[in-house]
Amino acid sequence: MPRLPLSAASVLLLVLSGCATRAGFESRLAPYVGRSEGELVAALGVPVRVYQAGSRRFLQYERRKVVGEALGGWGWAGGYNVQTYSCDVTFEVADNVVHGFTSRGNDCVAPEI
Known part of the structure; x- marks a missing residue:
């Protein structure tokens, strides 16, 4: 299987994550409300x-x-684009x-x- 260039892979990731929302995230965590602490940790x-x-x-x-991802050519010539993603959840x-x-x-x- 051929590898996608990093920029094409990044675009694909953005398109696929376009359907991800905060509401979707919260709906996945909502079922833990009402459960015991032990069930949450399990x-x-x-x-x-x-x-x-x-x-x-x-x-x-x-x-x-x-x-x-490397920008322009070989990375060393164009630099890098770095993005940090984070999520903290407190129950x-x-x-x-x-x-x-x-x-x-x-x-x-x-x-x-």
């Missing part, structure tokens, strides 16, 4: 950070990726039940279901 893995505030716990998950847990979540970042998107 499904998403161990959070990168946990914060206790009184009777409430906040579990934070992070996703980071860096995408780069609020009280009485061992997930009560809600917040998200921030430029990559908190997913295809709508």
